[in-house]
Amino acid sequence: MHFAQRLQNVETSAIREIFKLLGTPGIISFAGGFPDAALFDVEGINAASQQALSQHAGQALQYGPTEGYMPLREQIASTLRAQGAAVQAQQLIVTTGSQQALDLLGKTMVSPGDKVLVEGPTFLATIQCFRLYGADVVSVPIDQDGVQVDVLEQQIKEHRPKLIYLIPTFGNPSGAMLTLERRKRILELAAQYKVLVVEDNPYGELYFDAPPPPTLLTLSEQVPGSRDYLAYCGSFSKVVSPGLRLGWMVAPDALLANAAMCKQFSDANSSMLTQVTASEYLASGRLPAALQRVQKVYAERARVMMRHLDECLGDALQYTAPQGGMFIWASLTGAGGGSRDAAAFVKRGVEKGVAAVPGAPFFATHVDHSTFRMSYASVPEDKIIEGVKRLAQAL
Amino acid sequence: MHFAQRLQNVETSAIREIFKLLGTPGIISFAGGFPDAALFDVEGINAASQQALSQHAGQALQYGPTEGYMPLREQIASTLRAQGAAVQAQQLIVTTGSQQALDLLGKTMVSPGDKVLVEGPTFLATIQCFRLYGADVVSVPIDQDGVQVDVLEQQIKEHRPKLIYLIPTFGNPSGAMLTLERRKRILELAAQYKVLVVEDNPYGELYFDAPPPPTLLTLSEQVPGSRDYLAYCGSFSKVVSPGLRLGWMVAPDALLANAAMCKQFSDANSSMLTQVTASEYLASGRLPAALQRVQKVYAERARVMMRHLDECLGDALQYTAPQGGMFIWASLTGAGGGSRDAAAFVKRGVEKGVAAVPGAPFFATHVDHSTFRMSYASVPEDKIIEGVKRLAQAL
Numbered sequence: 001m002h003f004a005q006r007l008q009n010v011e012t013s014a015i016r017e018i019f020k021l022l023g024t025p026g027i028i029s030f031a032g033g034f035p036d037a038a039l040f041d042v043e044g045i046n047a048a049s050q051q052a053l054s055q056h057a058g059q060a061l062q063y064g065p066t067e068g069y070m071p072l073r074e075q076i077a078s079t080l081r082a083q084g085a086a087v088q089a090q091q092l093i094v095t096t097g098s099q100q101a102l103d104l105l106g107k108t109m110v111s112p113g114d115k116v117l118v119e120g121p122t123f124l125a126t127i128q129c130f131r132l133y134g135a136d137v138v139s140v141p142i143d144q145d146g147v148q149v150d151v152l153e154q155q156i157k158e159h160r161p162k163l164i165y166l167i168p169t170f171g172n173p174s175g176a177m178l179t180l181e182r183r184k185r186i187l188e189l190a191a192q193y194k195v196l197v198v199e200d201n202p203y204g205e206l207y208f209d210a211p212p213p214p215t216l217l218t219l220s221e222q223v224p225g226s227r228d229y230l231a232y233c234g235s236f237s238k239v240v241s242p243g244l245r246l247g248w249m250v251a252p253d254a255l256l257a258n259a260a261m262c263k264q265f266s267d268a269n270s271s272m273l274t275q276v277t278a279s280e281y282l283a284s285g286r287l288p289a290a291l292q293r294v295q296k297v298y299a300e301r302a303r304v305m306m307r308h309l310d311e312c313l314g315d316a317l318q319y320t321a322p323q324g325g326m327f328i329w330a331s332l333t334g335a336g337g338g339s340r341d342a343a344a345f346v347k348r349g350v351e352k353g354v355a356a357v358p359g360a361p362f363f364a365t366h367v368d369h370s371t372f373r374m375s376y377a378s379v380p381e382d383k384i385i386e387g388v389k390r391l392a393q394a395l
Numbered sequence: 396m397h398f399a400q401r402l403q404n405v406e407t408s409a410i411r412e413i414f415k416l417l418g419t420p421g422i423i424s425f426a427g428g429f430p431d432a433a434l435f436d437v438e439g440i441n442a443a444s445q446q447a448l449s450q451h452a453g454q455a456l457q458y459g460p461t462e463g464y465m466p467l468r469e470q471i472a473s474t475l476r477a478q479g480a481a482v483q484a485q486q487l488i489v490t491t492g493s494q495q496a497l498d499l500l501g502k503t504m505v506s507p508g509d510k511v512l513v514e515g516p517t518f519l520a521t522i523q524c525f526r527l528y529g530a531d532v533v534s535v536p537i538d539q540d541g542v543q544v545d546v547l548e549q550q551i552k553e554h555r556p557k558l559i560y561l562i563p564t565f566g567n568p569s570g571a572m573l574t575l576e577r578r579k580r581i582l583e584l585a586a587q588y589k590v591l592v593v594e595d596n597p598y599g600e601l602y603f604d605a606p607p608p609p610t611l612l613t614l615s616e617q618v619p620g621s622r623d624y625l626a627y628c629g630s631f632s633k634v635v636s637p638g639l640r641l642g643w644m645v646a647p648d649a650l651l652a653n654a655a656m657c658k659q660f661s662d663a664n665s666s667m668l669t670q671v672t673a674s675e676y677l678a679s680g681r682l683p684a685a686l687q688r689v690q691k692v693y694a695e696r697a698r699v700m701m702r703h704l705d706e707c708l709g710d711a712l713q714y715t716a717p718q719g720g721m722f723i724w725a726s727l728t729g730a731g732g733g734s735r736d737a738a739a740f741v742k743r744g745v746e747k748g749v750a751a752v753p754g755a756p757f758f759a760t761h762v763d764h765s766t767f768r769m770s771y772a773s774v775p776e777d778k779i780i781e782g783v784k785r786l787a788q789a790l
Contacts, residue, residue, distance in 0.1 A: 001591065001624075002557075003653055004528070005506045012656055037453040045456065046448040049668075053441040058432045061440065061638035096491055096640075096662040103661045107527065111400045129660040132502065133399070162397075196396065229396075243456035245491075245666035258398055261407055265524040266498045267491040271640035271666050273444075 006112075009131040024350060028387035030374035031355040033172065033326065037378070039297060040241050041281075041290040048281035052273065060276040066264045068094025068248070069275040075282045076234070076248050084218040085232075087250055093260050096270045098202055098235040098247030102126055104259040104266065105163065105198060105231060105249075106133040114162040117155055119147050121329070121362030121371065123172045123200070126165055135162070137364035144320045146171070146178030149185045156193050163196040163231075169212045170203040170325025173362050173373035177323055180213040184223060187216060191225035196255075202235040202247075205291055207324035208299035217250060228252050236278055238326070239291055244274040298326065301376040305384050312392035326377035329359070331370040338395060340370040345394060354390035401507075404526040419745060423782035425700075425769035426750040428567065428721065432773070434692060435636050436676075436685040443676035447668065455671040461659045463489025463643070464670040470677045471629070471643050479613040480627075482645055488655050491665045493597055493630040493642030497521055499654040499661065500558065500593060500626060500644075501528040509557040512550055514542050516724070516757030516766065518567045518595070521560055530557070532759035539715045541566070541573030544580045551588050558591040558626075564607045565598040565720025568757050568768035572718055575608040579618060582611060586620035591650070597630040597642075600686055602719035603694035612645060623647050631673055633721070634686055639669040693721065696771040700779050707787035721772035724754070726765040733790060735765040740789060749785040 052060045059069070067073070073089035080087040095101040102125070110116065112134025118126060120139025127137050138159060140152050146168055156164070166186070168178035178186075190197045199216040213219075220227040235247040251259060263269075281287065302322055309317060309330070316338055319330035334340040343358040359371025376384055447455045454464070462468070468484035475482040490496040497520070505511065507529025513521060515534025522532050533554060535547050541563055550556070561581070563573035573581075585592045594611040608614075615622040630642040646654060658664075676682065697717055704712060704725070711733055714725035729735040738753040754766025771779055 001589075001647070001650060003650075004502065004504055004509075007503065007653060007656075010656070010660075012659075034458050037457045040452065040456045042448060042452040042456065046445065046452075049444050049448060050441065053437060053444060057435065057437040057441075059638075061435045061437065061636035062432045063429050063632075063637040096666075099663045100661065107399065108402065109396075109399055114399075125660055125663070132657065132660055237458075241456035241668075242458040243454075243666060243668040245662065245664070245668075252396070255396060255398075258402060261402075261405070262527065264407075265405075265520055265527055266495065266661065267640065268494045268520070269640070271491075271638060271669050273636075273638040273640075273669055273672070274666050277668075 006132050006134060009134060010128045012128065027350065027353055027355050028379065028383050028390065029355045030376065030379060030387060031357045032375055032378060034378055035238050035242065035294070035326070036297065039294050041286055044284060044286040044290065045241060045277065045281055048284060049277045051280040052276035056276050060273045062272060064269045064272040064275065066269050067260050068270065069272060069279060072275050072279040075279060080217065080250070084214060084221070086221060087217070091256065092248050092250040093256060093263065094270050094275060095247045095249055095263070096267055097237060097242070097245045098200065098233045099125060099129070100266070101233040101247055101249040102129045102200070104262050106130045106135065107262045107266070108255060108258045109162050109196065110135045115159040117152065117159065117161045117164040118364055119166060119171060119174065120364065120366050121173050121359060122165065122364070123167060124361045127364045139364045139366050141366070142174055142176055144176050146176050146182055149182050149189070152186070153189055156189060156195055161195060163198055165198045165200065167200045168216060169201055170206060170322060172203070172325070173327050173357070173359065174329045175320050175322035175325055175327045177212055183213060183216055183219050187220055187223035187226035187230070190229040191223060194229060196229050196231060198231045198233065200233045202238050203325040205239050206295060206298055206326065208295065208302065209323065212324060231255065239294065240278065240281060240287065244278050246270060246274055246278055298377055301379065301381060301384060302328070304381045305374065305376040305388065308385050308388040312388050313395060316395055326375050328374045328376065330372055330374065331368065342370050342372040346372055348394040349391055352390040352394045354387040354394070356391070401527050401529060404529060405523045407523065422745065422748055422750050423774065423778050423785065424750045425771065425774060425782060426752045427770055427773060429773055430633050430637065430689070430721070431692065434689050436681055439679060439681040439685065440636060440672065440676055443679060444672045446675040447671035451671050455668045457667060459664045459667040459670065461664050462655050463665065464667060464674060467670050467674040470674060475612065475645070479609060479616070481616060482612070486651065487643050487645040488651060488658065489665050489670060490642045490644055490658070491662055492632060492637070492640045493595065493628045494520060494524070495658070495661070496628040496642050496644040497524045499657050501525045501530065502657045502661070503650060503653045504557050504591065505530045510554040512547065512554065512556045512559040513759055514561060514566060514569065515759065515761050516568050516754060517560065517759070518562060519756045522759045534759045534761050536761070537566070537569055537571055539571050541571050541577055544577050544584070547581070548584055551584060551590055556590060558593055560593045560595065562595045563611060564596055565601060565717060567598070567720070568722050568752070568754065569724045570715050570717035570720055570722045572607055578608060578611055578614050582615055582618035582621035582625070585624040586618060589624060591624050591626060593626045593628065595628045597633050598720040600634050601690060601693055601721065603690065603697065604718065607719060626650060634689065635673065635676060635682065639673050641665060641669055641673055693772055696774065696776060696779060697723070699776045700769065700771040700783065703780050703783040707783050708790060711790055721770050723769045723771065725767055725769065726763065737765050737767040741767055743789040744786055747785040747789045749782040749789070
């Protein structure tokens, strides 16, 4: 059988290798990217689901509008307005997880050979998703303050990209947070070069001590013309539950209309049962308390992981201290003559009973082989301590 | 903003025009393609959902395998085995509605310029879905016994298509049913020409009097080599509820692995909440009774519609009497010097207070402008009678 040419653009063996490792019994896994299921508000979601099926069964069990269940769109828009962004329900669509928003952006925007700029490192499913549409994905370097805007401008001039994809707040895998100043600069670049910027924000609510700077979406009010070149993706997966499989995308009118048309032929509409359930859950008012619990637990786990990394691995490791989100991104410094090969280090870790993710697949270009990602989100504190000890043994 | 070139391959204005018409107050609509929400087993699905959230909350609310929730895959495979098809759980993936199965087939198989053969007429979202991947979609003529296999063979030789997409049982929009003999012939052609045949079977369970012939999937056991070139798509939308947004696809190993890889970057996985709910619903044993109710109601509605079409429109109309499914496909004969322009006829119908769908958009090529589609599935009998009267007035 001859498959489509586009499949030749993707390379998934690195990811498969990682997941094969995770089956080892007794392993402590920092490799996942899942939220902690123990923190889901099961009672609240169950109540919302029953409400959906007793009060709105006809809608919840039927096909629905491709753009999404209107009461849910209204609630999402209202939440964004509360964050200072001028968004109406008609300016967003509901998607089957925010992964689908990325897929629809690829389908709507990317022709084979088009350049796409991403952070180096970035979410690896984004790289593959855009490559499936023929994108030539280029990594732009980041530091602890997010993407380096001067390099970004050079790359825009050099590559004339179709779009720029960023996770400005608690990036995956970087944990980095883009500063307010850089956020504004990026919006200026979008308007100046008329290039679409995609702000992916699944982790923004998961801050530890202080809220992050306003989103690009909110800040776009202050930068004339920038909103015309901004798409914003959000998700219920990290704050309510991935099981609902719901995200959303705010975008300029013409882009949104084309994305909705593509969605019609991708999956017709997202599950109405989970959309009505999500809407009832938001209406129940239980989300803020549930979110606070998650913030508190993740913050404490992050602190425990950092403290023990410092104690046990010392200057062999360099990492960005996350201010929110789910990830610590680290690199081997080679201090004391140690190896800087993170893939080999991760393999030794698995032999010692702890898993992390080697950093290489998170780079579209300019791979840094000394890097790896750890998530503390779904690992209890005693396991974090034991896991870090095993990492130290693997050094 | 410059959108992707692939968007130039789709034409959705005809569909939008249809749906604009449906907003007219007091209109009786035969235009829809939705199952009747009044027939959903709300109580059974609600119980299944509560079971999912009380017994399996950790799984139902978490991310899940891209290929689908294993117990559900086992249940689907078991159902297919009961129909005589040798299918294991590992040979199918769960999709976000069967629309996503089509999208994944397009993504996995179709390179720009590839030929795809479909029935003329066929499901219009299939045509657009494959066109978005650059397919050159060609219609093969059908009659009341389904696709004409001799013409199909000629077209295979002429076009060397990447795949052939068929709805062999109670086709949408045709209502036609492929005969047993033609089914076997198509499997022989698949094996002989090594061309992928896609069997889309959302309506197969909705038979009125007698079950349809076995599926291509079941029959492939009897035709050596054919299973290697057969993909089969099924759906819960027409027999349980579209609100779950769940379908499935059986395919040869390499195709299935590539489709799963594409799904990972399309929506990661289908909603685990609805998958666990569907699994609990199937386990409850309530489906057969629910299906019988639907079969009985649709059969009676189809009979009422046919009787009144015969009485009120007589020989002005020609149609295939459906033996199941949701649709009557008709054409204007021009008897008595009447117009054969179905689009104009449908417009006059809307003015008289009844809606149908003009047939033209259901053809990829070789458009028959005298055709239109009516669904009886979600219209009560008194409204069917009144609607057909209005159609007669529009003649």
